Amino acid sequence: MPRTRSDLPATGPVRLGPDSRAALRPAAVGIDTGFWQARRASNAHVSIPQGPALLEAAGNLHNLRLAAGTAAGEFQGAYPFVDTDVYKWLEAAAWQLAQASDGDQAPDDDLAAEVGRIVALVAGAQQPDGYLNTWFQLVKGGERYKDLRWGHELYCAGHLIQAALAHHRATGSGELLDVARKFADHIDSVFGPPGSGKPIDGIDGHPEVETALVELYRETGERRYLDLAAYFVDRYGHGLLGGEAYCQDRIPLREATNVEGHAVRQLYLLAAAADLATETGDTELRTAAERLWHAMTTTKTHLTGGLGAHHEEEDFGDPYELPNERAYCETCAAIASIQWSWRMALLTGEARYSDLIERTLFNGFLAGVSLDGERWLYVNPLQVRDGHTDPGGDQSARRTRWFRCACCPPNVMRLLASLEHYLASSDDNGLQIHQYVSGRYASDQAVIRSETDYPWHGTIALTVEETPAEPWTLSLRIPQWCREFRVRCGQETYEGPAADGWLRLERTWSPGDQVVLELSLEPRLTAADPRVDAVRGCVAIERGPLVYCLEGVDHPGGGLDDIVVDTTRPLAVKHRPDLLGGVTTVVAAGSRRHLPDxxxxxxxxxxxxxDSPQQDGEPVELTAVPYYAWANREDGSMRVWLPTS
Amino acid sequence: MPRTRSDLPATGPVRLGPDSRAALRPAAVGIDTGFWQARRASNAHVSIPQGPALLEAAGNLHNLRLAAGTAAGEFQGAYPFVDTDVYKWLEAAAWQLAQASDGDQAPDDDLAAEVGRIVALVAGAQQPDGYLNTWFQLVKGGERYKDLRWGHELYCAGHLIQAALAHHRATGSGELLDVARKFADHIDSVFGPPGSGKPIDGIDGHPEVETALVELYRETGERRYLDLAAYFVDRYGHGLLGGEAYCQDRIPLREATNVEGHAVRQLYLLAAAADLATETGDTELRTAAERLWHAMTTTKTHLTGGLGAHHEEEDFGDPYELPNERAYCETCAAIASIQWSWRMALLTGEARYSDLIERTLFNGFLAGVSLDGERWLYVNPLQVRDGHTDPGGDQSARRTRWFRCACCPPNVMRLLASLEHYLASSDDNGLQIHQYVSGRYASDQAVIRSETDYPWHGTIALTVEETPAEPWTLSLRIPQWCREFRVRCGQETYEGPAADGWLRLERTWSPGDQVVLELSLEPRLTAADPRVDAVRGCVAIERGPLVYCLEGVDHPGGGLDDIVVDTTRPLAVKHRPDLLGGVTTVVAAGSRRHLPDxxxxxxxxxxxxxDSPQQDGEPVELTAVPYYAWANREDGSMRVWLPTS
Structure with missing residues (x-):
């Protein structure tokens, strides 16, 4: 039965406040078939349901019981932020409940019961004055806010608030929101600038609470949460944490010229800056966020959208320092990048932010979870060599069932479960489609049905299902990677280019009107800015939004490190329904070097x-698979960037 | 006054035992002028004399007093191995005393007094049963050998033994040697294989004690020290430390196919393997060491001889994973490589080991200390980008006065102070000159005077000063990098190539006979194996044994990251006595890219x-300076590998 506009989940991780300066508002989307539905099904049926057992095994739930006094034993886990694994899982489960409430009720009840059980554990662990952090309550004897650089207390509060907002929006229950507000009120009573009468002028070593506080303001209308977020954002960069770039404390955002330090910390802080610029109209902060986004994409972003160049400190490298085998590209950094870019997209209305979101979603983000939803990557390298000796552990290049620092898996779960909140927007003039999925897009008054096999095929068929009588504008993002496109709208046809990334169709629409967008998916060879030293003399294979890679398993008889791609020969496309859950492969001509001793x-x-080994090499047919699907068959070698000689 | 053979210090860090299977014996060398004399003068007059004050300031000496009960206060320092900073300084000072005993006495007395004072501190800190580690005595309440993976107790013992051997050889005093033997005897009473009756079957997370025990056997003739070293070496790789590659515990050396894990640990262990093969004739261990040396040089060695590809874990990367900006190349790893290669050179008689020693000495090792002897590099990158944000600390790309983990500075001091022990060898047939210095080389019966301005000029003039009446062979190493050479010996002239790296001159020699070796020092552009991804499309400038680099300070007006070298134009050599203490620069033609937005x-x-930016770029004259001399002017950018387009 077709769903109506009102069936679609209308509010997500970013709601806008009453005074918002955003160019665009988030619009409702329902995904029902196609590429992302398959990935979300694995999230809904495997990843999320397995969460509670994994959190039980790792001790996270046990810690909550200990803090509540309902269990005995030792604290489990090595980090002061282990509670956030629970909060992020709760957020994911809540968004999933919001999905499921429209469909089949059977799995819902189980999940709702699990959520209720774990919300009660969280509530039970909270201290009477609102403070909640099992590490400090149990391991540090109740000591609070003494180690802001490493303690993660506000970071944990942020994830609690975000879980509570999702829970409230999905279920209508205020149970977890009450817990979160009590903690937020406690923080607000403790932290403030000199002269405010608050006991501590400080910030958390890991930004995160700031976006959560802005969203709590949006949910509750309480301005003091917004003010607290603004205070925190502006106190970074003034040496309160010792002045380290790692903690975002070397330089204030307003003065910074490039992203730096721990990638996730930088990106969460910038997401908050975008939120603040949206809600307060702080143009200096907006300018800083725009400047830093541009600096990041031009100098510090991997082809996959992955961010972070160093294992040591999980941080950004220098400009154009983008290694392949040691690309860090933490899965959480991809998620944080999407969250920041979405806020920038809403704030500015500019398409490039959603270009980066698309690239990140299909590549740097999605590689973080296996196709079966059961195994994870914390770091996402662009190369694994023949003969790789893997150290194992969290920073392994091999998919892992769970991590000692398990930040990434529930972060992937919450993004997949709330994916529809990042796909479309509306304004007073109409609806903007940022990402193409099969399902429905809805502004306040219009509903569009979308059918597509994207990203395997480039045709997106849109049908107007509901529309107001007045004319309005349907805006379609023409992806940055797309060199040729065509739009048929009734009898009219438009062809590229779309200078600012948007193709705008202003019409008086009627139900049943069709728009067919065709994006050319010719595979392509991509080269990098010559300052990216790590990939000099190499090309990558891309098709549509997908970055491709070679895997050793597809190239037996000598591994990948002697493979050379022949850039003079055409690329071929081969649909392989049998492979990796169904993918389109790209076949290239190449050779294998035989080097003299x-x-x-x-x-x-x-x-x-x-001599040029290409001339002497043995011809080899190269089969490239989408990067997101790598490491789903065996623990072998992999390369995104391929030498041309 | 010319010194005679007997004046030259005859024994160094590697003496051979009575049953040695080594092809060659270390020969005595005295360095009196030239390149290395200048570097050693800075070591003798600045680095070593400043050591005690730095060790006092960092608390190392205070810890010894605390352990002796002669001072009160808290343990200083963050690591269980801080005692080794003292031991390595003592070793350096002892070798320096051995130098000075031939010359000017004035500085000697001060240094000898300092050494005596600090030896007494060490002796005072030792526990009655021989155990000595201030961290475990003071911080861990006397707990011993409970944390072999991280405790470094045997590692510390190893450096104590090496300091004691140097002290004994330099001064004839047994004071420190008694301390060291007492500790060695204690260790021998505690550690042994199952069934030995010893309480612990274990190894240290950081190999080091093994080479020291072999040398202690050589000094004392006590076979049980050799047996203990052999036991330790063979227990690595069996999971006693949890099986991590980091600690050399993933696979036994005898089975390993490439070097792996923490670079310094791997190299110290391999030095011990070479020692054992030398003393025991263990051919399987010799074969393993030869195999691993070949694998290391072909796949895991930077152009500078630097070793170690990861900041995280300070370890080797995968084969051909040799990053530039994140080259770790710990100064200590260069030293360990020289120590291992020297043992291999003696064991096998093969010239390639001394080829690597030469390359490492002039580049990866020497860059670790500033020209003034006061500032240090722990890591030795091959690139620092324009706009580099340096994190500071031990792993900084900026020279630093001292480190929190101060392993490298006193390690440099001890190698410079004992450098003459790594330069020449003898066998029953004659004398082999491995490295060219100005000074004297002496086998048991012959003395050769050498005059050279190497590496700035390629002429080495050798004069026979003492010789037996019987014919013998003077062997000259023809460096691996050298494509043209000429030797004049009386009326005869020899020209290359030298197939196995040795030019052998068998003669009846007379005092006054002259041999003049001329090595062509034409500057050259060097390319890497195409599997070294990090330098694809790049060349490096080399001249003789020196690797060159560009520094930002010599290329104002746009930095280095847009520089392209023109490989079609000749390189020019310019002697610059005014620059960096006097260096020969290499001038190349290049251009600076102007990339479109x-x-x-x-x-x-x-x-x-x-389009190829080289055609559009602005012409720039490139001035390359020796890599060892980089970062002695300003904290700017630097590149060894230069893009060719």
């Missing part, structure tokens, strides 16, 4: 170097 | 990439 020293004068 | 995304289809 040059003794014990691998460096030689240029004029003594072996 | 391509918007916010730095990746584009190959056919839309900007």
């Amino acid at each position: 040059t003794g014990w020293w691998p460096y030689a004068p240029v004029d003594e170097s072996p | 391509t918007g916010w995304w730095p990746y584009a289809p190959v056919d839309e990439s900007p």
